[in-house]
Structure formats: C-alpha cells, structure tokens
Amino acid sequence: MIPYGRQTISEADIRAVVDVLRSDFLTQGSAVPAFESAVANYCGAHYACAVNSATSALHIACLALGVGKGDSVWTSPITFVASANCALYCGADVDFVDIDPLTYNISVECLAAKLAQAEKTGNLPKVLIPVHLSGQSCDMGAIRRLGKQYGFNIIEDASHAIGGQYRGQPIGNCSYSDITVFSFHPVKIITTGEGGMALTNDAGLARRMQLLRSHGITREIDQMTHEPDGPWYYQQIELGFNYRMTDLQAALGLSQMQRLDEFVATRHSIAKRYDDLLSHLPVLIPWQYSDSYSSVHLYVIRLQLDLIGKTHRAIFEALRVAGIGVNLHYIPVYLQPYYANLGFNTGYCPEAENYYTQAISLPIFPSLTLVEQDQVVSMLSRAISRATAFDF
Numbered sequence: 001m002i003p004y005g006r007q008t009i010s011e012a013d014i015r016a017v018v019d020v021l022r023s024d025f026l027t028q029g030s031a032v033p034a035f036e037s038a039v040a041n042y043c044g045a046h047y048a049c050a051v052n053s054a055t056s057a058l059h060i061a062c063l064a065l066g067v068g069k070g071d072s073v074w075t076s077p078i079t080f081v082a083s084a085n086c087a088l089y090c091g092a093d094v095d096f097v098d099i100d101p102l103t104y105n106i107s108v109e110c111l112a113a114k115l116a117q118a119e120k121t122g123n124l125p126k127v128l129i130p131v132h133l134s135g136q137s138c139d140m141g142a143i144r145r146l147g148k149q150y151g152f153n154i155i156e157d158a159s160h161a162i163g164g165q166y167r168g169q170p171i172g173n174c175s176y177s178d179i180t181v182f183s184f185h186p187v188k189i190i191t192t193g194e195g196g197m198a199l200t201n202d203a204g205l206a207r208r209m210q211l212l213r214s215h216g217i218t219r220e221i222d223q224m225t226h227e228p229d230g231p232w233y234y235q236q237i238e239l240g241f242n243y244r245m246t247d248l249q250a251a252l253g254l255s256q257m258q259r260l261d262e263f264v265a266t267r268h269s270i271a272k273r274y275d276d277l278l279s280h281l282p283v284l285i286p287w288q289y290s291d292s293y294s295s296v297h298l299y300v301i302r303l304q305l306d307l308i309g310k311t312h313r314a315i316f317e318a319l320r321v322a323g324i325g326v327n328l329h330y331i332p333v334y335l336q337p338y339y340a341n342l343g344f345n346t347g348y349c350p351e352a353e354n355y356y357t358q359a360i361s362l363p364i365f366p367s368l369t370l371v372e373q374d375q376v377v378s379m380l381s382r383a384i385s386r387a388t389a390f391d392f
C-alpha cells in the first residue's frame with residue numbers, strides 16, 4: 001500500500017536520537033530548548049513551547065488565552081477533531097464557520113457574516129482557530145482585521161503548515177495571531193514521532209504555556225509567591241499537565257529542521273507533477289493563492305462526480321483495493337456523533353458537506369517515487385474510466 005503520507009528519516013536523524021540515548025538526559029535536557037530555538041528562529045517568532053502533541057499545544061494555547069466556561073471558540077469544520085476538542089477541554093463551547101469553496105480553508109465571508117450576527121445576539125467568540133488546510137495559509141490579513149474589529153484572539157492551527165509562507169513571511173511568525181501551533185506527527189512535514197509546538201510573540205502567553213505543559217510548576221523565584229524554602233523548592237502556581245516533549249523527540253525534530261525547506265520543495269515538485277498528470281481527468285486539483293507558499297502537507301483532489309457518473313465511495317474503494325492509500329481530510333467535525341450530540345445537524349455548513357462528498361487526498365510525501373506517483377495516477381484514471389468509459 002502506498003500511504004498518503006509518511007516520515008522521511010535519515011541516518012543523521014537516527015544518530016541524533018542515539019546521541020541522546022547515550023547522554024545523561026532523555027527528557028528535560030538541552031535538546032528541547034535547542035529545538036524550540038531552531039523553530040522560533042526559522043519562523044521569526046519570539047517564543048516557542050515544545051509539547052508532546054499539537055493537541056496538547058492547542059489545549060494550553062486556549063488556556064493561556066483564558067478560554068473557559070461560557071466562552072465560545074470558533075473553527076473550521078474541515079479539520080482534525082483536535083482543533084475543536086481543545087475548546088471543549090476548557091469547558092468552552094465550539095462553533096463552526098463554513099469553508100471557502102476554492103481553498104477549503106475557513107471562509108472569510110462566512111466568518112464576517114457570522115460575526116455580525118453574533119454581535120447582535122451577544123455571543124461573539126473569544127478565540128478563533130483558523131486551520132491552514134494542506135499547508136496553505138488562511139487569509140490571515142482579513143482574519144486579523146476581523147479579530148481587531150470584534151475583539152477575539154487568534155490561534156493558528158498550523159499543524160500542516162510548518163515550512164509554508166504567507167505574504168512572503170514564514171507561517172508561525174504570529175504576525176496575524178496570538179499563538180501558532182505546529183504538529184510533528186509522522187505524517188506531517190517534519191516529525192518527532194509524537195509532538196507539537198506553540199509559538200508566540202507575547203512573553204506572558206509563553207510563560208503561561210510553559211507552566212501549563214509541566215504541572216503549573218515553576219522554579220523561577222520571580223514567579224513565586226514568596227522566597228524559596230530552600231534549594232529543593234518549587235511552586236505549583238497553576239493547574240497544569242505533563243505535556244512535555246522528551247529530548248529524544250526534540251533531537252529528532254532538530255535534525256529534521258535541517259531538511260525542512262528541502263522537504264517542502266520536494267512536496268512542491270510532486271504536487272506540480274500531479275497537477276500536470278491529472279489535467280486530463282475529471283477532477284479539480286488544489287487551488288493555490290499566488291502570494292502564499294504552501295507546505296503541501298496534503299494533495300486533495302475533488303471528483304467532478306457529474307462527469308464521472310460513479311460514486312465518490314466507489315472511486316475511493318477502488319483506489320484502496322489497488323494499493324493506493326488514499327484518505328479523506330476531513331469528515332466535517334460537527335457530523336461526528338459526539339458533536340451531533342451537542343446539537344449540530346447535517347446542513348450546518350453546506351460548503352464543507354459538499355467538499356466531503358468529493359474530496360480525496362492522494363499520496364504525497366518526500367520519498368514518494370515517480371513510479372509510485374505514476375501508479376497513483378494510472379489507478380485513479382482506471383477507477384474513473386471503469387466507472388464511466390470517460391474518454392482519455
């Protein structure tokens with residue numbers, strides 16, 4: 001099976017992890033701060049807080065911004081459930097804004113309309129979590145303007161997007177947001193096995209996230225309520241978690257950072273080749289803003305089912321049977337039974353539901369070979385032509 005995504009591990013990566021295994025500290029050593037600095041410097045952000053997953057990063061980002069009971073957090077329905085769950089962890093409510101039909105990111109028009117309505121009814125969001133689907137930035141300039149106008153904070157879920165740029169600047173510099181979150185799960189752009197990071201330019205938010213990732217405990221005298229009782233002393237000043245990243249993970253991440261630009265460039269060339277090879281098929285290829293540079297985490301096509309005359313599911317299953325590990329990113333979050341139980345119904349975000357009936361993620365990762373890519377395209381052609389006798 002050709003997977004839809006997979007990690008790219010070098011001998012240098014392996015050596016970096018083995019070096020940590022031979023060192024004194026498997027966790028809470030020097031690799032975590034080194035990885036944090038590398039990512040912060042790359043992105044042009046002041047502070048970085050490494051954690052054990054992007055899910056944890058989203059959770060402590062919400063808490064650091066004060067999200068709690070009675071608050072509302074809005075996000076896109078076309079995302080992984082973690083982008084919404086983080087608000088529920090904090091006791092807040094979640095709501096969804098429909099997607100843009102071209103980029104599949106949150107629609108700025110729908111957002112503006114929903115905000116105008118929410119202002120009238122007095123239930124504006126406290127935090128918005130735009131998700132950079134496939135690694136293409138949302139329209140952050142417009143989102144930031146709405147944030148200022150309506151007074152909400154912004155957490156960028158950039159789990160797909162490290163290595164990408166928006167208007168010539170690295171995603172993660174937090175020019176348009178309070179906090180940006182990355183994921184280092186193996187299918188993402190760079191990996192630490194499991195892992196995530198939260199970036200910010202705000203010293204107060206950075207301090208709170210650092211506390212929350214490690215039990216709410218501090219060893220900094222200036223954060224304590226009184227002088228230390230002795231050299232052993234620490235204080236718990238918040239209710240935090242154990243969300244720490246290990247040094248084994250950080251060493252892998254630091255080593256992977258050296259090839260980040262290369263990984264993204266390779267993803268672009270694979271995507272470009274798909275664009276060309278698929279041009280004769282009845283599918284929509286990903287649409288890209290001209291002024292942004294995607295990290296190309298996913299390559300999502302949409303089946304033009306009216307031309308194909310067979311179901312989305314039939315094509316998807318034919319590809320899986322042929323050994324092509326296609327996937328679907330994503331099921332609209334509010335259609336999950338857990339969210340349906342919270343009161344969301346089918347029809348809530350029509351554009352997202354329409355997307356869900358047509359989208360397929362084709363395999364894309366740096367070590368995908370030309371032969372494998374040709375195989376993906378030929379199996380897709382066959383699945384479609386068998387369905388329709390479509391003339392190629």
Ligand SMILES: *Cc1c(COP(=O)(O)O)cnc(C)c1O
Pocket residue numbers: 052053054055056079080082083131157159160182183184185194195196
């Ligand atoms: C992968 C992903 C997450 C969760 O990342 P983990 O590191 O696995 O917790 C959150 N949001 C989006 C959009 C993702 O793709």
